[in-house]
Structures are given as structure tokens and as C-alpha cells.
Amino acid sequence: MTDVVVTGYGATTPLGGDAATTWENLLAGKSGVREITAEWVEKRGLPVKIASQLAVDPTEVLPRVQARRMDRAEQVAVIAAREAWAHAGLAVEKGEEPKVDPVRVAVVVGTGIGGVTTLLDQDDLLETEGLRKVSPLVVPMLMPNGPAALISLEIGAQGGVHSPASACATGAEAMAWAYRLLKAGEVDVVLAGGAEACIAPITVAGFVQARTLSQRNDAPELASRPFDTGRDGFVLGEGAGILILERSEFAEARGATVHGRLAGIGLTSDAYHITGPDPEGTGQARAMLAAVRTAGLEPSDVGHVNCHATSTVVGDVGEARAIKKALGDHPVLTAPKGALGHLVGGAGAVEGLITLLSVRDGIIPATLNLEEQDPGVELEVVAGEPRKMELTAAVNNSFGFGGHNASLLFTK
Amino acid sequence: MADTAEITKGLAEIVEEVAGIDTAEVTVEKSFVDDLDIDSLSMVEIAVQAEDKFGVKIPDEQLAELKTVGDAVSYIEKNQ
Numbered sequence: 001m002t003d004v005v006v007t008g009y010g011a012t013t014p015l016g017g018d019a020a021t022t023w024e025n026l027l028a029g030k031s032g033v034r035e036i037t038a039e040w041v042e043k044r045g046l047p048v049k050i051a052s053q054l055a056v057d058p059t060e061v062l063p064r065v066q067a068r069r070m071d072r073a074e075q076v077a078v079i080a081a082r083e084a085w086a087h088a089g090l091a092v093e094k095g096e097e098p099k100v101d102p103v104r105v106a107v108v109v110g111t112g113i114g115g116v117t118t119l120l121d122q123d124d125l126l127e128t129e130g131l132r133k134v135s136p137l138v139v140p141m142l143m144p145n146g147p148a149a150l151i152s153l154e155i156g157a158q159g160g161v162h163s164p165a166s167a168c169a170t171g172a173e174a175m176a177w178a179y180r181l182l183k184a185g186e187v188d189v190v191l192a193g194g195a196e197a198c199i200a201p202i203t204v205a206g207f208v209q210a211r212t213l214s215q216r217n218d219a220p221e222l223a224s225r226p227f228d229t230g231r232d233g234f235v236l237g238e239g240a241g242i243l244i245l246e247r248s249e250f251a252e253a254r255g256a257t258v259h260g261r262l263a264g265i266g267l268t269s270d271a272y273h274i275t276g277p278d279p280e281g282t283g284q285a286r287a288m289l290a291a292v293r294t295a296g297l298e299p300s301d302v303g304h305v306n307c308h309a310t311s312t313v314v315g316d317v318g319e320a321r322a323i324k325k326a327l328g329d330h331p332v333l334t335a336p337k338g339a340l341g342h343l344v345g346g347a348g349a350v351e352g353l354i355t356l357l358s359v360r361d362g363i364i365p366a367t368l369n370l371e372e373q374d375p376g377v378e379l380e381v382v383a384g385e386p387r388k389m390e391l392t393a394a395v396n397n398s399f400g401f402g403g404h405n406a407s408l409l410f411t412k
Numbered sequence: 413m414a415d416t417a418e419i420t421k422g423l424a425e426i427v428e429e430v431a432g433i434d435t436a437e438v439t440v441e442k443s444f445v446d447d448l449d450i451d452s453l454s455m456v457e458i459a460v461q462a463e464d465k466f467g468v469k470i471p472d473e474q475l476a477e478l479k480t481v482g483d484a485v486s487y488i489e490k491n492q
Contacts, residue, residue: 132460137453
């Protein structure tokens with residue numbers, strides 16, 4: 001039977017310009033949250049002056065002309081995809097034979113918001129300079145399928161380009177659709193993940209008005225504190241993560257290094273409220289159980305859950321309850337958003353990667369800033385230092401505005 | 413008024429800025445599409461910048477006729 005294996009990965013995040021640096025800094029307990037230095041924060045009088053911003057500016061990585069044709073969300077997607085493709089041993093020099101038939105390669109990469117910085121900048125130009133100064137690339141820069149499409153151009157993937165959009169669950173949902181494509185045998189290789197770069201006045205203002213962001217401006221590194229009693233909202237972040245997922249037969253035949261398996265997936269919806277999660281957590285629990293079931297495992301096999309936990313008052317406790325309901329009280333939790341902030345459409349991809357690495361390396365990163373655990377969270381959460389732990393299976397959760405619940409189950 | 417050499421140099425700078433092609437490559441006999449691999453979207457940007465730099469109007473139907481760098485240079489020289 002076809003398994004879905006992970007043969008490569010890439011990321012650019014607030015903790016590092018690549019996957020290895022991100023993982024290293026996460027384990028070291030570093031924070032990616034910093035003050036926003038852009039002048040619009042003061043100019044627009046926004047009460048949130050912090051965000052989890054990229055460690056490495058994508059325009060310093062990409063060639064200048066390539067960068068100027070892309071929105072920042074597209075830039076991070078292409079950077080992560082390029083790293084992942086090379087990491088999987090699939091990159092070739094120009095003119096060389098591809099290592100996989102391009103029509104057997106698909107891209108499933110989404111974004112939660114899309115090219116909002118392009119939209120704002122170009123609308124300003126239209127207002128102040130007129131039509132002539134508007135870039136002919138505006139539409140491909142702001143369209144939500146842009147990151148996926150640009151990856152297909154970069155890699156030469158001709159087996160289909162798909163862009164799920166489920167807000168903060170997007171990156172994880174992309175993995176789930178990739179899993180389905182591979183299980184169905186439609187393609188041999190999928191570049192799957194999510195990308196986001198939406199730290200802009202209108203998104204910050206919107207999240208502020210929805211009462212979702214931390215306003216701990218005086219201590220940026222302490223602002224994102226999932227499961228802690230002092231939490232007051234999430235910290236908006238940016239970045240991208242891409243996994244190379246392959247049919248096990250194909251990976252084996254080409255002698256690829258396997259870092260783990262995406263063994264199960266669960267996608268459900270709440271149909272409860274446009275932003276708020278169902279307080280009963282039934283949709284979340286169903287997603288986790290579906291991931292366990294599609295993997296052919298039992299809840300008792302899941303030793304660890306890499307949580308969605310964004311550091312909001314309601315969400316974190318609800319998720320912990322849903323985990324207990326679905327899997328029992330044995331899984332050990334962590335919440336990487338304490339260090340990474342909330343990468344929106346990129347979150348599920350980067351955190352899926354972290355979950356994979358936890359299973360592979362037998363180590364769970366600590367939840368940054370967890371000092372006093374909310375008594376409503378009746379499960380053990382790793383805090384202080386990373387925890388060494390042999391894992392058979394671990395689940396990664398991502399939930400999104402709109403009532404989207406996505407759970408991924410990784411094994412060795 | 414810019415002379416032929418100045419226009420060629422100025423146009424090459426625009427092409428370098430928009431499409432990343434070394435100014436030395438942007439010579440009069442080169443075709444924008446076939447030799448320099450410039451797409452239609454970049455041509456729009458190049459035309460807008462050339463209009464500003466040389467004070468000319470390049471209507472869309474005219475832009476489609478400017479196949480080579482030399483075509484563009486002589487059009488600009490005549491119409492500036």
C-alpha cells in the first residue's frame with residue numbers, strides 16, 4: 001500500500017531563514033517576536049506595535065528582478081520550496097534531465113490572506129500617481145494561488161497546482177490534500193505547505209478589532225504565551241513552510257532519504273461561528289480522530305500533540321479539552337506559536353514540519369513563555385526545556401477562521 | 413534632447429532595472445522577446461519608464477511594433 005513519506009523540507013520563518021535554523025532556534029528557546037519598525041504603526045495609531053517578522057528578508061535571498069515581480073508571500077513560498085526541493089535531492093542544474101517526470105509533480109500551497117501588502121501599496125500608487133504607475137503584475141502578485149503557481153514555475157511542476165484557503169488552517173489543509181492526491185496515485189511527488197506575509201496596517205487593524213491580538217508592546221518576546229494564564233492574544237507572524245511528500249514506492253525506487261511519514265489526516269468544519277471555535281471542540285476532536293483512524297492507529301499511540309494554541313484566552317483551553325476528549329490525557333503538548341507567533345496560512349506548514357522533526361529526532365520543543373499553566377488545560381505541556389521523548393506518532397493541529405479544523409498525524 | 417547613444421544607454425538602464433538584464437547585453441540589434449526574453453508585462457513597465465525618462469508617448473499599438481532595442485531607440489529619438 002502507498003504510504004506518504006516526507007523526503008525534504010524547507011522554511012523561512014521569524015526564527016530563521018531556513019528549516020534547520022528555525023528548528024535549532026526553536027529548541028534553544030528563542031523568540032521571533034519583535035517591535036514593528038514600519039512607520040505605519042505610529043501613523044495609523046494602532047495599539048499593536050509588535051509582530052513576528054522574518055529573520056531573513058526575502059529580498060536579500062532572491063535575485064532582485066525575481067523579487068520585484070512577487071508579493072512577499074510569494075517570495076517566502078518560493079524560498080521555502082527551493083530549499084525543500086534541493087533537500088529532497090530533486091533539484092537539477094539547468095539543462096539536466098529532471099529526476100521526476102514534471103507531469104507527476106503537483107503543488108498544493110495556500111495562503112490565508114494573500115498579497116495584501118501589494119494590494120495596499122498599489123492602491124496607494126493608483127491614488128497618488130495614477131493608472132500608469134500601477135504594476136501590470138498586481139493581479140498575479142495578490143491572487144491567493146500566486147505562491148503555488150510561482151512554485152510550479154520555479155520547479156517545473158506540471159501535475160496540477162492547487163491552493164486551499166482555510167485561514168489559519170491553510171498550511172495543514174494543503175498537506176491533507178497532498179496526502180489525498182498521493183494516496184489516490186494521481187501524482188508521485190507533491191510540494192505542500194503554506195505561505196503568509198500579511199503584516200500590514202489593515203490586517204493588524206482587523207485582527208485588533210476582532211480582539212485577537214496581544215497588546216504586550218513593552219515586552220515583545222513575552223507576548224505570545226500559549227496556555228499561560230497571562231496570555232492576551234496572538235502575535236501576527238509571517239513565513240512559509242514546504243514539505244516534499246512522495247508516494248513511498250516512488251521515494252524508495254529513487255533511494256530518497258525518508259524523514260518520516262504523513263500517516264493520517266483529518267479535515268472537519270464546525271459550522272458554528274465565523275471566527276470563534278465551537279466551545280465543545282467536537283469538530284476539532286473529530287479532525288484528530290480522523291487523523292488517527294486514517295493512519296490505522298489508536299489514540300493511545302499518539303504520544304504528543306503539536307497544538308494550534310495561538311495564545312488567545314478562549315482558543316487554547318478549548319483545544320486542550322478537545323485533545324483530551326479525542327485522544328485521552330496521555331499526550332504531551334507543545335505550542336510552537338509561543339516562539340514563532342502566528343504564521344496564519346504558513347502556520348500549519350511550519351508547525352507540521354516541527355511535528356515531523358519531533359518524531360524523527362525524539363525531542364519536543366518547549367512552549368515559550370509558559371510560566372503559569374491555565375488550570376483549564378488539564379494536560380501536560382512541555383515548558384522551560386525541550387523534552388526528549390521517543391514518539392510512535394504525533395498529531396499537529398491547525399484551526400482557522402471559518403470553522404476549519406485540520407489535523408495531521410506523523411510517524412517515523 | 414537625448415541623442416542616439418544617450419537613448420540607448422538610458423533604455424538599457426531601464427531594461428536592467430525591470431528585467432535584470434545586464435546593460436551591456438541591451439544593444440540595438442537585440443529583440444526584446446526573442447533575444448532578451450522579456451515578457452509582455454515587463455514591456456509595459458519598460459514603456460512607462462521610458463515615457464517618463466524621455467518625455468515621449470508610447471501608445472500600446474506602437475509598443476507592439478517595437479520589436480528590437482533599435483526600434484525603440486529610433487522611435488524615442490523621433491518622438492521626444
